[in-house]
Amino acid sequence: MRWIHKLFMRCQLLIRRDRAGQQLQDELEFHLDQQIAENESAGMAPGEARRAALRSFGNPTTLRDQTRDTWSWNALELFLCDVRFGIRTLVRTPGFSVLTILVMGLGIGANVALFTVVHSVLLKPLPFKNQSRLVRLYEANSKGAFQDNVLAGGTFASWQAQAQSFEGMAIKKGIEYNLSGSAGQLPELAHAQQASWNIFPLLGVDAAVGRVFLPSDDRRDSNPTVVLNWGLWKRRFGGDPDVIGKTILLDARPFTVIGVLPAWFNYPDPKVQLWTPIYRERSPEVMSLHTAHNLDAVARLRPGVTIDQATAELNTIQRQIRRQFPDGPVNDAANIRPILDAEVFPLKTGLYAMFAATGCLLLIACLNIANLLVARAATRRKETAVRTALGGSRVRLIRGQVIESVLLSVAGGVIGIALAETALLWLVHVRKDIPRADSIHIDGVVILFTMGVMLVCGVIAGLIPALSSNDKQILRTLHESSRSYSGSQGGARLRRVLLGFQVGLTVVLLISAGLLLKTYSRLRSVDVGCATRDVLTMEINLPKGSYKTPAQIVTFYEQLVDRVRQLPGTHAVAVGTILPGEGHVRDDIFTICEHPALPKGQVLDASTYFADPGYFNAMQIPLLQGRLFQDDERLDRSGEVIVNEDFVRQFLKGETPLGKHIKPQGVEVMGADTGLEIVGVVADTLENVSGAQTPIIYYPFYSGTQRSGTLVIRTEQAPSALTLPAQQAIASLDPGLAVANVLTMDQILGKSTVAASFDATLMLAFAVISLVLAAVGLFGVLSYIVAQRTAEIGIRIALGAQRPQVMRLMLRDGLQPALLGLVLGLIASTGMAQLIRSMLYGTRALDPAVYLLVSATLLMTAILACALPAWRASRLDPMTALRTE
Amino acid sequence: MGKPSDLVQGTLDLLILKTLSIEDRHGWAIAKRIQQISREVLQVQQGSLYPALHRLEQQGWIKAKWAESETGRQAKFYSLTAAGRKQLDSETAQWARLSEAINLVVQES
Numbered sequence: 001m002r003w004i005h006k007l008f009m010r011c012q013l014l015i016r017r018d019r020a021g022q023q024l025q026d027e028l029e030f031h032l033d034q035q036i037a038e039n040e041s042a043g044m045a046p047g048e049a050r051r052a053a054l055r056s057f058g059n060p061t062t063l064r065d066q067t068r069d070t071w072s073w074n075a076l077e078l079f080l081c082d083v084r085f086g087i088r089t090l091v092r093t094p095g096f097s098v099l100t101i102l103v104m105g106l107g108i109g110a111n112v113a114l115f116t117v118v119h120s121v122l123l124k125p126l127p128f129k130n131q132s133r134l135v136r137l138y139e140a141n142s143k144g145a146f147q148d149n150v151l152a153g154g155t156f157a158s159w160q161a162q163a164q165s166f167e168g169m170a171i172k173k174g175i176e177y178n179l180s181g182s183a184g185q186l187p188e189l190a191h192a193q194q195a196s197w198n199i200f201p202l203l204g205v206d207a208a209v210g211r212v213f214l215p216s217d218d219r220r221d222s223n224p225t226v227v228l229n230w231g232l233w234k235r236r237f238g239g240d241p242d243v244i245g246k247t248i249l250l251d252a253r254p255f256t257v258i259g260v261l262p263a264w265f266n267y268p269d270p271k272v273q274l275w276t277p278i279y280r281e282r283s284p285e286v287m288s289l290h291t292a293h294n295l296d297a298v299a300r301l302r303p304g305v306t307i308d309q310a311t312a313e314l315n316t317i318q319r320q321i322r323r324q325f326p327d328g329p330v331n332d333a334a335n336i337r338p339i340l341d342a343e344v345f346p347l348k349t350g351l352y353a354m355f356a357a358t359g360c361l362l363l364i365a366c367l368n369i370a371n372l373l374v375a376r377a378a379t380r381r382k383e384t385a386v387r388t389a390l391g392g393s394r395v396r397l398i399r400g401q402v403i404e405s406v407l408l409s410v411a412g413g414v415i416g417i418a419l420a421e422t423a424l425l426w427l428v429h430v431r432k433d434i435p436r437a438d439s440i441h442i443d444g445v446v447i448l449f450t451m452g453v454m455l456v457c458g459v460i461a462g463l464i465p466a467l468s469s470n471d472k473q474i475l476r477t478l479h480e481s482s483r484s485y486s487g488s489q490g491g492a493r494l495r496r497v498l499l500g501f502q503v504g505l506t507v508v509l510l511i512s513a514g515l516l517l518k519t520y521s522r523l524r525s526v527d528v529g530c531a532t533r534d535v536l537t538m539e540i541n542l543p544k545g546s547y548k549t550p551a552q553i554v555t556f557y558e559q560l561v562d563r564v565r566q567l568p569g570t571h572a573v574a575v576g577t578i579l580p581g582e583g584h585v586r587d588d589i590f591t592i593c594e595h596p597a598l599p600k601g602q603v604l605d606a607s608t609y610f611a612d613p614g615y616f617n618a619m620q621i622p623l624l625q626g627r628l629f630q631d632d633e634r635l636d637r638s639g640e641v642i643v644n645e646d647f648v649r650q651f652l653k654g655e656t657p658l659g660k661h662i663k664p665q666g667v668e669v670m671g672a673d674t675g676l677e678i679v680g681v682v683a684d685t686l687e688n689v690s691g692a693q694t695p696i697i698y699y700p701f702y703s704g705t706q707r708s709g710t711l712v713i714r715t716e717q718a719p720s721a722l723t724l725p726a727q728q729a730i731a732s733l734d735p736g737l738a739v740a741n742v743l744t745m746d747q748i749l750g751k752s753t754v755a756a757s758f759d760a761t762l763m764l765a766f767a768v769i770s771l772v773l774a775a776v777g778l779f780g781v782l783s784y785i786v787a788q789r790t791a792e793i794g795i796r797i798a799l800g801a802q803r804p805q806v807m808r809l810m811l812r813d814g815l816q817p818a819l820l821g822l823v824l825g826l827i828a829s830t831g832m833a834q835l836i837r838s839m840l841y842g843t844r845a846l847d848p849a850v851y852l853l854v855s856a857t858l859l860m861t862a863i864l865a866c867a868l869p870a871w872r873a874s875r876l877d878p879m880t881a882l883r884t885e
Numbered sequence: 886m887g888k889p890s891d892l893v894q895g896t897l898d899l900l901i902l903k904t905l906s907i908e909d910r911h912g913w914a915i916a917k918r919i920q921q922i923s924r925e926v927l928q929v930q931q932g933s934l935y936p937a938l939h940r941l942e943q944q945g946w947i948k949a950k951w952a953e954s955e956t957g958r959q960a961k962f963y964s965l966t967a968a969g970r971k972q973l974d975s976e977t978a979q980w981a982r983l984s985e986a987i988n989l990v991v992q993e994s
Binding site: 067071 | 911912913916930931932933935936938939940942943944945948951954956958959960961966968
């Protein structure tokens with residue numbers, strides 16, 4: 001009962017506070033009047049009666065305040081009072097407030113944006129039940145050469161049959177299907193996954209409409225079935241549930257739609273449009289090979305089994321497999337990663353580095369604001385002293401200060417969230433390579449984080465100046481006339497220290513930015529070994545259904561190249577399978593017929609490219625020895641290969657490469673079993689801009705075994721002008737064909753450097769902002785010191801000090817913290833550079849040029865920032881200076 | 886001018902509760918009553934009554950309502966709640982223990 005009463009009282013005092021105040025006033029008045037009346041009736045004169053009543057009552061104002069103190073919410077009331085006071089103070093200095101809020105907003109915005117990315121991409125679990133037990137399986141090399149090799153079908157079958165650590169194991173493989181249009185829709189190239197039937201139950205996903213695969217759908221003799229992703233179903237089939245049981249054409253073959261996945265399901269990425277059963281789509285022979293590595297394995301650990309235990313078990317199984325198949329590319333170890341880690345580990349360092357950078361930026365912003373507040377506290381020393389003298393408690397004064405800075409940071413935080421939202425839109429747009437980009441948005445956790453950051457920033461920025469003002473100085477402050485040349489030395493010292501830290505952090509950011517910029521410029525200046533300017537490329541995928549024989553394929557591509565060549569503005573046109581700089585796509589093992597057999601367990605391995613006769617000319621890859629493919633070497637007459645320099649360097653050192661024969665394994669080309677003759681050697685090209693040189697074998701594209709090809713057009717002018725005519729040429733040959741990845745070579749190379757460019761740009765932006773903040777800080781501190789020492793400078797000049805001398809004196813004062821910060825920053829940078837080492841390319845962590853340049857930039861900026869106040873000090877008119885006292 | 890602390894700490898609450906246990910009163914009447922009963926020995930500074938009254942009200946031991954006073958003017962009358970009655974009992978008992986203890990010490994020396 002009592003608590004209800006209490007609650008009621010509280011509510012009343014909260015809502016009807018003004019009335020309660022009025023009632024208290026009435027109550028006290030009533031008491032006094034009663035006493036006065038009694039005194040009067042006892043014979044006192046009216047004035048005397050009132051004085052006596054007041055005497056016995058006490059000071060009504062004090063008592064009223066004491067009574068109010070007993071009320072609930074009084075602390076809140078005082079707090080609101082402080083907030084109102086803070087807002088009034090800030091509104092009175094709009095310039096200062098706006099500037100600080102913007103600085104805070106920038107810092108918080110950058111920080112929140114990066115936190116959102118880190119949180120959404122790296123930390124937020126995938127939306128599967130018990131996702132902590134979901135893992136990705138890889139084949140690995142026991143010597144540690146590689147850890148993340150995709151699985152071979154046979155290996156997967158062995159693991160699935162033998163391993164006890166898992167509840168289930170599934171495989172999937174990315175593929176593209178030509179999805180034919182119906183009812184006037186255009187055909188499109190659909191990203192798809194072929195997967196074992198159990199992938200959905202394994203992940204814990206059920207169909208939203210219809211059903212997912214059953215074991216009976218996933219056999220070679222099953223009817224072809226397909227499960228659609230929600231997006232495709234909505235977009236292409238209007239969300240019509242009747243699509244279940246209908247037939248759609250994939251690569252011109254009929255598939256029955258059996259189900260639609262729920263809208264939230266976007267694993268492994270949102271681009272996937274549909275799923276087909278893998279054992280239905282791939283031959284049992286392929287699926288039992290231990291050498292063809294092309295499957296992604298997903299598994300669910302049994303409860304209580306750790307990743308280490310499971311890895312140990314798979315290692316044992318894999319070692320046995322290796323013993324069984326000592327030849328060929330069969331691995332001898334296994335590796336397991338948690339499913340989320342598997343998706344995002346390549347991005348981790350970069351994102352965390354950027355997050356740390358925004359943390360630095362925010363800290364710099366805080367220090368800057370603390371610095372400004374220290375200066376303000378100095379100008380408000382009188383106010384503080386008066387308030388203290390009138391009985392304002394120190395806690396209340398500090399609280400007032402902190403509330404002011406928290407107000408600033410809250411306003412900054414609001415701006416920061418808006419900035420972060422914009423920044424995220426931009427980031428998702430620029431970084432298409434980030435997995436799970438669709439899950440990046442500001443949610444409750446981010447808002448909480450932002451509020452935390454706001455609070456921490458506000459408290460840091462407010463506490464530093466508040467604690468620096470000292471109670472003991474009150475009397476002095478009140479005594480002091482303005483004749484105080486020494487001013488508050490403590491304040492100036494504190495500001496210098498803050499500035500030193502700020503400069504130090506700035507140096508760290510500048511050096512990171514420098515290292516990343518150098519990395520980026522190194523990457524961009526890498527010569528991949530072929531034409532990169534004015535080259536247009538587009539991918540074509542001929543459907544199996546309508547292009548059944550190699551002859552049909554060759555005819556199509558030949559006609560296409562011919563037609564495109566007719567277009568005005570083309571220099572050269574060709575087809576191939578893989579472009580330089582596109583990344584590693586495929587490699588196969590081979591033997592050299594002229595060499596003795598290799599010891600057991602050893603294999604030769606080279607990247608597999610296909611090229612038509614015009615390819616090397618079109619890509620401007622120079623021929624070094626021998627000849628190129630010839631137009632009549634096609635279909636069954638295509639028994640030649642061309643290799644690159646690196647191939648010769650690695651496998652045919654000191655020998656004549658021409659005339660040697662290569663026997664590849666698993667490459668579907670004429671003469672693979674009898675040996676293909678090397679007829680030419682071409683210059684090297686890079687697969688990855690930041691990667692090492694790899695040996696490459698070019699097989700003849702006109703052997704007709706490759707359905708997918710990339711059309712390469714070297715143009716006279718801007719390649720974009722040919723985009724449409726080239727696509728029209730394709731449509732004129734086969735209107736049902738979809739074209740994908742219409743890109744220039746510059747774009748392809750740009751794609752591979754997008755992360756480096758992004759990191760460098762962002763880091764540079766942060767560094768520049770913090771440099772500006774540091775410069776503003778230096779300028780402010782020195783101006784403040786000069787203003788404080790006006791009288792001293794006046795006396796010095798009056799006593800005959802030379803103006804350059806004064807200037808030097810002041811400059812030294814300002815540069816001291818900058819130098820301190822520079823040294824601190826350089827030391828910290830050496831440590832930091834080790835952390836981002838994995839992000840660097842062609843750049844040493846302790847690159848002297850970067851360190852020198854950064855030091856010079858910082859010193860120049862510092863000198864510039866200090867020059868004006870120092871110059872002003874040296875221009876002081878001693879008479880005016882002394883009179884200002 | 887005496888302060889509330891002139892009274893033994895916490896006894897003001899006891900005095901107020903005791904006074905209100907007889908009948909509902911407004912602040913002035915409580916002050917008068919305490920003075921009369923204590924034969925003018927306990928000179929409570931009248932004003933210090935109010936912080937105590939409001940605190941007790943917040944605690945839910947007494948409740949207040951506005952009513953017409955003897956003089957016909959609106960005054961705030963305080964009355965004891967059930968919880969207040971219990972509190973009075975326990976504070977009385979505590980006071981008895983305390984004063985007994987103090988008496989023992991004082992008499993012995």
